[in-house]
Amino acid sequence: MLQLSAALARIRPSPTVAITGRALELKAAGRDIIALSAGEPDFDTPEHIRAAGMAAISEGRTRYTPVDGIPELKRAIVAKFARENGLAYGVDQITVGTGGKQVIFSALLATLDPGDEVLIPAPYWVSYPDIVRLAGATPVILPTTVENGFRLTPGALAGAITERTKWLILNSPGNPTGAAYARDEIAALAQVLLAHPQVLVMADDIYEHLVYDGFPFTTPAQVEPALKARTLTVNGVSKAYAMTGWRIGYGAGPADLIRAMAVIQSQSTSNPSSIGQWAALAALEGPQDFLPGFRAAFARRRDLVVKALNAIPGIRCPVPQGAFYVYPGISALIGRTSAGGRRIDSDEDFVTALLEETGVAVVFGAAFGLSPHFRISYAASDELLHEACARIGDFCARLH
Ligand SMILES: Cc1ncc(COP(=O)(O)O)c(C=O)c1O
Numbered sequence: 001m002l003q004l005s006a007a008l009a010r011i012r013p014s015p016t017v018a019i020t021g022r023a024l025e026l027k028a029a030g031r032d033i034i035a036l037s038a039g040e041p042d043f044d045t046p047e048h049i050r051a052a053g054m055a056a057i058s059e060g061r062t063r064y065t066p067v068d069g070i071p072e073l074k075r076a077i078v079a080k081f082a083r084e085n086g087l088a089y090g091v092d093q094i095t096v097g098t099g100g101k102q103v104i105f106s107a108l109l110a111t112l113d114p115g116d117e118v119l120i121p122a123p124y125w126v127s128y129p130d131i132v133r134l135a136g137a138t139p140v141i142l143p144t145t146v147e148n149g150f151r152l153t154p155g156a157l158a159g160a161i162t163e164r165t166k167w168l169i170l171n172s173p174g175n176p177t178g179a180a181y182a183r184d185e186i187a188a189l190a191q192v193l194l195a196h197p198q199v200l201v202m203a204d205d206i207y208e209h210l211v212y213d214g215f216p217f218t219t220p221a222q223v224e225p226a227l228k229a230r231t232l233t234v235n236g237v238s239k240a241y242a243m244t245g246w247r248i249g250y251g252a253g254p255a256d257l258i259r260a261m262a263v264i265q266s267q268s269t270s271n272p273s274s275i276g277q278w279a280a281l282a283a284l285e286g287p288q289d290f291l292p293g294f295r296a297a298f299a300r301r302r303d304l305v306v307k308a309l310n311a312i313p314g315i316r317c318p319v320p321q322g323a324f325y326v327y328p329g330i331s332a333l334i335g336r337t338s339a340g341g342r343r344i345d346s347d348e349d350f351v352t353a354l355l356e357e358t359g360v361a362v363v364f365g366a367a368f369g370l371s372p373h374f375r376i377s378y379a380a381s382d383e384l385l386h387e388a389c390a391r392i393g394d395f396c397a398r399l400h
Pocket residue numbers: 039098099100101102125171174175204206236237238244247248249
């Protein structure tokens with residue numbers, strides 16, 4: 001029998017991927033499935049970006065590149081941070097990886113040892129705690145509440161920092177709640193961090209461009225310049241530019257951290273895809289005029305889903321500021337039984353029964369560390385969202 005590693009035993013497969021897989025299985029078996037479980041835009045990559053990728057192929061830009069990115073893309077990322085975030089970086093402070101995920105992975109692997117602690121507000125993106133565990137360190141989960149808008153408070157942060165704390169991970173707008181931090185909220189957290197110079201800050205800004213109702217996006221290194229020297233700001237083209245499959249993410253931070261991350265990359269992927277990098281360059285340097293259209297579509301769908309879910313007795317759905325997720329609470333439905341005879345003792349039971357009995361695939365809250373909730377990704381057509389919410393309403397009405 002195959003002996004697997006102790007490192008593997010510390011992590012689990014992504015629940016988001018598992019549920020999407022089950023939804024695909026049911027679909028292949030002929031069931032009418034609406035999958036609202038995956039975290040990606042339903043739009044195509046804009047035409048000029050696809051053209052840049054095709055040009056890279058036809059012009060032969062298909063060889064190994066420098067480990068953490070071609071200089072052209074790094075310069076475009078420097079310009080992006082200056083233009084959009086008022087942050088000045090040199091190219092030696094920029095890294096490009098195979099998705100934002102690899103940037104996070106390299107940073108954590110390059111800095112964590114057993115015994116180190118990483119503060120992660122919950123609900124969290126499923127990968128943070130598992131990457132920390134893979135690195136042999138300890139995720140310290142800081143629960144947030146609906147009442148606080150799923151945002152970490154300065155008091156909770158201050159109470160969680162120990163001499164072992166290595167990182168705080170802040171994701172705004174966040175997956176799975178869509179909650180975003182306002183400038184004064186980031187400033188209040190920064191005040192706490194200033195008293196603990198050993199704590200690094202990972203700002204995961206991957207949903208930066210997906211904010212609604214004029215919400216002003218800000219990021220920790222911009223709000224508190226004194227934090228910049230110990231902040232890794234992570235971003236990428238996956239979400240805003242509908243480029244999930246191209247696998248390009250980037251980060252900006254202190255040059256010694258960036259160099260250490262390149263060592264990890266040099267022994268894992270060697271470099272992010274050359275073609276993806278040239279396409280990402282076109283994304284960052286090219287016209288941004290499609291973004292308001294993406295934002296408007298997402299904002300409309302957010303409103304549609306929030307309204308439909310809040311009309312269902314037993315479901316409470318807060319209005320998120322950004323990303324393309326809602327994270328409704330279902331505490332009033334726990335303990336009930338579905339029309340198909342399934343007992344709902346947890347949010348996992350809820351999503352399983354919902355998928356099996358109505359064909360709507362969503363992700364249970366326990367996967368993100370805060371129950372009882374579920375996550376809907378509303379990156380789908382208005383028609384599908386209407387139909388999904390109608391099925392969820394019908395399912396809930398038949399609980400007894
Ligand atoms: C919060 C968050 N960070 C990072 C990522 C990584 O995205 P990618 O690796 O596609 O750039 C995701 C993707 O789901 C995410 O939701």
